[in-house]
Amino acid sequence: MGWLSLAIWTPIVIGALLLLFGKDSQVTLVRWIALLGSVVSFLLTLPLYTRFKLGTADMQFVENVSWVERFNVNYHLGVDGLSVWFVLLTAFITIIVVIAGWEVIQRRVNQYMAAFLILSGIMIGVFCALDGILFYFFFEATLIPMYLIIGVWGGPNRIYAAFKFFLYTLLGSFLMLVGFIYLYTKSGGSFDIAAWQQLPLSGTAQTLLFFALFAAFAVKVPMWPVHTWLPDAHVEAPTGGSIVLAAIMLKLGAYGFVRFSMPILPDASRQWAWLMIALSLIAVIYVGLVALVQKDMKKLVAYSSVAHMGFVTMGFFIFNDLGISGGLVQMIAHGFVSGAMFLCIGVLYDRLHTREIAAYGGVINVMPRFGVFALLFFMANCGLPGTAGFVGEWMVILATVRANFWLGLLLATALISGAGYSLWMFKRVYFGAVTNDNVRHKMPDINWREYSALALLAIAVLWMGLYPKPLTDVMEASVAKLVQQVHVSKLN
Numbered sequence: 482m483g484w485l486s487l488a489i490w491t492p493i494v495i496g497a498l499l500l501l502f503g504k505d506s507q508v509t510l511v512r513w514i515a516l517l518g519s520v521v522s523f524l525l526t527l528p529l530y531t532r533f534k535l536g537t538a539d540m541q542f543v544e545n546v547s548w549v550e551r552f553n554v555n556y557h558l559g560v561d562g563l564s565v566w567f568v569l570l571t572a573f574i575t576i577i578v579v580i581a582g583w584e585v586i587q588r589r590v591n592q593y594m595a596a597f598l599i600l601s602g603i604m605i606g607v608f609c610a611l612d613g614i615l616f617y618f619f620f621e622a623t624l625i626p627m628y629l630i631i632g633v634w635g636g637p638n639r640i641y642a643a644f645k646f647f648l649y650t651l652l653g654s655f656l657m658l659v660g661f662i663y664l665y666t667k668s669g670g671s672f673d674i675a676a677w678q679q680l681p682l683s684g685t686a687q688t689l690l691f692f693a694l695f696a697a698f699a700v701k702v703p704m705w706p707v708h709t710w711l712p713d714a715h716v717e718a719p720t721g722g723s724i725v726l727a728a729i730m731l732k733l734g735a736y737g738f739v740r741f742s743m744p745i746l747p748d749a750s751r752q753w754a755w756l757m758i759a760l761s762l763i764a765v766i767y768v769g770l771v772a773l774v775q776k777d778m779k780k781l782v783a784y785s786s787v788a789h790m791g792f793v794t795m796g797f798f799i800f801n802d803l804g805i806s807g808g809l810v811q812m813i814a815h816g817f818v819s820g821a822m823f824l825c826i827g828v829l830y831d832r833l834h835t836r837e838i839a840a841y842g843g844v845i846n847v848m849p850r851f852g853v854f855a856l857l858f859f860m861a862n863c864g865l866p867g868t869a870g871f872v873g874e875w876m877v878i879l880a881t882v883r884a885n886f887w888l889g890l891l892l893a894t895a896l897i898s899g900a901g902y903s904l905w906m907f908k909r910v911y912f913g914a915v916t917n918d919n920v921r922h923k924m925p926d927i928n929w930r931e932y933s934a935l936a937l938l939a940i941a942v943l944w945m946g947l948y949p950k951p952l953t954d955v956m957e958a959s960v961a962k963l964v965q966q967v968h969v970s971k972l973n
Contacts, residue, residue, distance in 0.1 A: 483544040484528050485558040488568060489606045492522040492575065496598030499591045508590045512583055515594035519579045522601065523572040529565050535954055538562065538962035540611060540675075548615070553670050557612040562959030563739055563809065564608040566952060567732060570816045571608070573941070574728045575601040578721040580934040581824055585720065585831055586634065593634055597721060600626035607733050613661045613672040616740075620697075620733065621654055627722070627730065635717040642710075642717035649700050649710040657697035660690045664745070678744045681971050687749035694742050701734025704794060705764040708787045715783035716836070720827025723779065727786050728820035732812050735793045739805065743797065744966040750798070751967065757798040762891055764791030769898035773905070778829070778836045781906055782822045785862060788895060789815045789874075795892060796877035800967050804880030805960045810952055811873025814861075814945055818870050821858040821938040825851075828931055829910070832924045838906060843915035844924065851927045852911055854935040859907045861942050863900040869945035 482490075495518035502511045534541060540559030548556040560568060578597050586593045603626070606619035624647055632643035663686070664677050671677075682690070700707045711731075715723050743750045765788050772784035789811065796808030828851060829844070830836055845852030861868035864875075874896065882889030915921050927935065945952070 483558070484525065484532075484542050485544055485560065485568075485605075485609045487525045488522065488529070488572065489558075489602045489609065491525055491602070492518060492572075492598040492605075493602035495522070496595040496602070499595040499598065502591045511591045511594055512579075515579045515598060516576070516583075518598055519572070519575045519601070522598075523569075523576055526569050526572040526605075529560060529568055530951075530955070533565060533955060536958050538958045541565075543611075545611075548612075552614075552665075552672075554614045554672055555612045556615060557673065558606075558609040558615075559611045560609055562956040563963070564736065565955060566809075566813055567608045567729075567736065568605050570732075570813055571601055571604045571729050573937075574725060574816065574820055577820060577824065577934050577937060578724050580930055581724060581827060582719065582721045583930050585827070589633065593630070593719075593721075596626040596630050597725065600630075600725065604729050604733065608736060611674050613664065613674060613677070615672075616674070617654070617658055617661060620657075620737075621651075623730065623733065624650055627726065630722040630725075631714055631718045634719040635722070637717075638713070639717040642713040645710045646714045649703075649707065650697075653697040653700035653707075656693040660693035663690065674740065674745075677741075678966065680745070682746070682748075684748060684752075684972055687746045687971070688752065691742060691746045691749035691753060694737065694746075698734040698737035698742065699760075701737070702731055702790050702794060703734070703787060704760050704791070705768060705787065708764070708768065711787060712780045712783040715786075715823075716777060716779045720823060720830065723823040723827070724820045727782075727823055728816040731786060731790055732816065735790065735797070735808070735812055738794065738797055739809070739963060744963060746971075747967045748970055748972055751800070754798045754800065757794055758888065761791045761795035761798070762888070764788055765795065765892060765895040766898065769895050769902065772902040773898065775902075776838055778826045778838055778906065778910070779823070781838075781902060782819065782826065782862075785822075785899065785902060786815070786819050788899065789819070789870075792874050792877045792892070792895070796873075796880060799877075799880050799884045800964065801880050801883065802960055802964055803876055803883070805963060806953055806956050807873050807876025807880055809873075809956055809960070810876060810949060813952060814869035814873045814942075817938055817941045817945065818858060818861045818868075821854075821935070821942065822862060824934060824938065825855045825858060828927060828935075829924075833919055838909050840917065841910040841920060842917060843911070843913050843920060845911040846915050847920060847924045848926045850932070851935075854927075854939055855911060856907065857939055857942065859903045861946070862903045864896050867943070867946045869942045871946060872949045 610616035
């Protein structure tokens with residue numbers, strides 16, 4: 482069994498085992514097994530970085546076994562510079578989620594932990610799949626654990642939010658499957674993604690395929706105007722659900738663009754780049770302004786996620802090395818920062834059981850240690866230099882200015898709205914005098930469990946902000962190959 486299979490199946494197997502421990506007396510055991518399982522799963526992903534060969538765009542750690550012979554479907558796995566960091570991010574975030582739900586989740590603890598571990602394995606599968614059907618299988622399978630996480634452990638409107646999330650993403654994915662079947666027939670019966678990237682296609686076929694894939698990936702990112710499921714899902718999801726949703730699930734859609742849309746359909750990607758850029762700018766500017774007026778903390782951070790992911794799609798469709806690298810770095814950074822933001826909101830919610838901004842004020846007076854962590858993450862959300870949030874956004878803005886100065890200027894305005902909604906929320910929740918008795922009496926400072934989760938994320942945010950070189954070095958060769966693929970016409 483290769484490293485990739487171990488990274489995918491270890492959390493899934495441990496998650497399935499947890500389902501056997503359903504008694505109330507076994508709750509502590511379940512939590513420790515889940516924590517141990519997530520740490521082991523993360524350690525199994527580290528060789529992907531330590532043994533990664535730099536300077537090549539070839540797939541590494543490849544595994545290829547026939548799965549459904551009749552239709553030429555293979556269990557084909559591999560990672561390159563575009564995907565390897567997402568495998569590590571997924572495994573890392575799973576540890577944070579297990580720690581975050583340690584005391585908070587009191588009912589069906591084994592099912593809750595199992596859902597997250599299984600989801601972790603499936604999402605790693607999405608980033609490693611090199612076969613179209615295998616990718617589709619993993620891509621769709623992510624819906625089931627997430628649907629259950631929102632629908633079982635969510636807030637009062639959880640059923641509505643879970644249904645909306647499920648239907649939106651399912652409808653988009655159906656069109657993607659149709660596109661994959663067309664590519665299968667066109668390539669003479671192959672689901673191999675590398676073969677699809679060599680396939681000559683007419684302009685009309687490329688355009689139709691582009692929009693079929695766009696339907697699946699844009700909903701997942703989510704891009705404006707199909708973003709409305711995200712605030713609802715975030716508000717109702719438990720803290721762990723929100724962390725995974727923001728940190729990893731949104732990345733599946735953006736990853737789909739760089740793995741499928743751009744290398745397989747380069748002509749359509751260039752033809753419709755203006756549309757992607759326009760939608761990205763609307764996401765960045767308009768949704769950033771929508772975030773300003775939110776009264777619910779989770780909704781505000783959910784809208785800010787849409788705005789930050791706008792930078793990603795913008796970077797991709799500028800079609801230069803710096804933009805694509807910036808988009809990928811922004812995805813990783815957003816994984817850490819938005820995960821941390823939702824964790825902070827979860828810490829507050831566990832104490833007062835409300836997410837309304839107006840219910841707080843002066844939190845830093847009663848929770849000073851927590852306030853320091855929260856300030857770091859809010860600053861990273863603004864894009865402060867020295868934090869993870871700055872690096873990717875700066876790279877994308879630079880790349881956009883190179884392509885078109887006015888587009889770059891419009892994009893840079895997002896830094897102002899980002900600082901606006903982040904700092905204004907911080908001011909109202911954390912600063913000022915304590916006016917609410919609940920804040921004064923019911924809000925003890927963070928315990929060792931919360932401290933350890935926040936400290937891990939703080940280290941990740943600062944490390945990435947101060948030293949992003951390991952990320953960009955790994956990506957460099959794969960990004961250069963992708964840029965080359967996008968600029969070569971495949972019209973037949």
